[in-house]
Amino acid sequence: MFLWCRIFALQKANNLKPNxxxxxxxxxxxxxxxxxxxxxxxxxSGTVAIILLVFAGILLLTSALSFCPLYLSFRFxxxxxxx
Numbered sequence: 001m002f003l004w005c006r007i008f009a010l011q012k013a014n015n016l017k018p019n020x021x022x023x024x025x026x027x028x029x030x031x032x033x034x035x036x037x038x039x040x041x042x043x044x045s046g047t048v049a050i051i052l053l054v055f056a057g058i059l060l061l062t063s064a065l066s067f068c069p070l071y072l073s074f075r076f077x078x079x080x081x082x083x
Contacts, residue, residue, distance in 0.1 A: 017067075018066035019068060020077075028060070032060045039053060
């Protein structure tokens with residue numbers, strides 16, 4: 001819980017503008033959930049599992065923040081602007 005509070009505080013302090021839309025966030029959460037399920041059902045294991053779990057963690061973190069650093073570097077956004 002403390003980690004999430006710290007991450008959100010860093011997001012506000014650095015003025016990171018959200019650049020992920022709802023559909024993008026949901027897709028990342030679903031992909032991360034699939035990886036976790038595959039791991040706990042022993043369908044994936046070993047080095048591949050560790051790499052995929054790290055990737056799933058990154059997906060969850062970027063979904064929670066609504067911010068993707070890769071999108072920022074390519075000046076890309078899936079978040080719709082309010083009119």
